[in-house]
Amino acid sequence: MGKSINEPDYIWHNGRHIRWAEAQVHILSVGVQFGSSVFEGIRCYRTDAGPAIFRLREHLRRLHDSCRIYRIDLPYSIDALERACIDLVAANGLEDCYLRPMVMRGYGDMGMAAIGNPIETYIASWQWGSYLDQSEADRGIHVCVSSWNRPAPNTFPALAKSAGHYNNATLIKLDAIAGGFAEAIALSPDGMVSEGSGQNIFAVRDGVLITPPVEGSILSGITRSAVMEIAAALGIPVRESAFPREFLYIADELFFTGTATEIAPIGAVDHIRIGDGRIGPVTERLRAAFQDVVRGRVKDRKNWLTPVRAGMREDIDG
Numbered sequence: 001m002g003k004s005i006n007e008p009d010y011i012w013h014n015g016r017h018i019r020w021a022e023a024q025v026h027i028l029s030v031g032v033q034f035g036s037s038v039f040e041g042i043r044c045y046r047t048d049a050g051p052a053i054f055r056l057r058e059h060l061r062r063l064h065d066s067c068r069i070y071r072i073d074l075p076y077s078i079d080a081l082e083r084a085c086i087d088l089v090a091a092n093g094l095e096d097c098y099l100r101p102m103v104m105r106g107y108g109d110m111g112m113a114a115i116g117n118p119i120e121t122y123i124a125s126w127q128w129g130s131y132l133d134q135s136e137a138d139r140g141i142h143v144c145v146s147s148w149n150r151p152a153p154n155t156f157p158a159l160a161k162s163a164g165h166y167n168n169a170t171l172i173k174l175d176a177i178a179g180g181f182a183e184a185i186a187l188s189p190d191g192m193v194s195e196g197s198g199q200n201i202f203a204v205r206d207g208v209l210i211t212p213p214v215e216g217s218i219l220s221g222i223t224r225s226a227v228m229e230i231a232a233a234l235g236i237p238v239r240e241s242a243f244p245r246e247f248l249y250i251a252d253e254l255f256f257t258g259t260a261t262e263i264a265p266i267g268a269v270d271h272i273r274i275g276d277g278r279i280g281p282v283t284e285r286l287r288a289a290f291q292d293v294v295r296g297r298v299k300d301r302k303n304w305l306t307p308v309r310a311g312m313r314e315d316i317d318g
C-alpha cells in the first residue's frame with residue numbers, strides 16, 4: 001500500500017468540479033499508454049490570513065511551457081488555471097495542501113502522435129505532509145548516488161515536467177530504497193551531479209551556495225529559484241555551476257529543494273557523512289527564511305503567495 005490520503009470532495013476537470021471518485025480515464029488513453037501527459041506539483045500553505053498558494057503563476061507558466069514542448073494545445077490560460085486552483089482549494093476546504101494540475105492526451109487514436117485526441121485537464125488537491133521523512137527534521141537524510149543517470153538533453157527535454165520522464169525518476173528512487181537510502185542523487189550523462197529523483201540539489205562550501213545549472217539535465221525547480229533569491233537577499237553568495245560527484249563528499253552542507261520536499265538537509269552520501277550529519281548553519285538559515293516566506297510571516301515582496309480567500313492580499317502584505 002502507498003501512503004494513504006485523506007480524499008477531499010472534488011477534482012477540477014475541464015472547467016468543472018467532479019467528485020473525487022469520478023475522476024477516471026479510459027485505460028487506452030494515450031496519457032496512460034505512453035505517459036503522454038504533463039503536470040505540476042504546487043503547495044498551498046496555511047498562513048494567519050488563510051490558505052495561500054506558493055508561486056502559483058510560476059508553476060502554471062511551467063505547465064504551459066511543458067505543453068508547448070510536447071505540442072499539447074492547453075485550452076486554459078494561466079489566468080483561468082489560477083482561478084481554478086484557488087476555487088478548488090476553497091471548495092475542498094483545504095489549508096495546508098498540495099495541488100496537482102495534469103494535462104494529458106486522452107482517449108481516441110491509438111498511435112503515439114494521437115493528433116486530434118481530446119486534451120484532458122485535471123487539477124487535484126489533497127493534504128500532504130513532508131515528502132521525505134523529516135520526523136527528525138534536523139537530522140540529515142541518508143542518500144546515495146544512483147547507478148541510473150538522468151537522460152541526455154537530446155533524449156527527454158528536462159525543462160518539461162512530463163509524466164513519462166518519471167520512469168527515470170522511479171528507477172532512481174527505487175534504486176535508493178533497495179539500497180536502504182531515503183533518496184538518490186543522479187548524475188547527468190556527462191557524469192556531473194544533476195539532481196534527486198524529484199528534487200534539486202544544493203551544496204555549501206566555504207559559505208558559498210552552489211547548484212547545478214539548467215543545462216545539467218535538471219528540472220528548473222521553482223523552489224530552487226526561490227532559494228537562490230532568498231540566499232541572495234540574505235547576502236549568501238550563490239553560484240550555478242556544474243560539479244563532480246566527489247564534490248558531494250567534501251561539501252560542508254548539502255540539501256535538496258522541491259515543492260513536495262521543501263528544504264531537506266542531507267546527512268550522508270554513499271555512507272560518507274556530510275558535516276556533522278545534521279542540518280548545517282547555512283541550510284538552517286535558508287530553511288527558516290523559506291518557512292517565513294511561505295507561511296506569510298514576512299512581507300510578500302515578490303508576490304509569491306496567492307491568497308485563496310478574497311481580501312487576503314492586504315493581510316498577507318501586512
Ligand SMILES: Cc1ncc(COP(=O)(O)O)c(C=O)c1O
Nearest residue numbers: 198199200219221222223258259
Ligand atoms: C525531477 C525534479 N526535479 C526538481 C524538482 C523540484 O522542482 P520544484 O521546486 O519546482 O517543485 C522536482 C519537483 O517537481 C522534480 O520532479
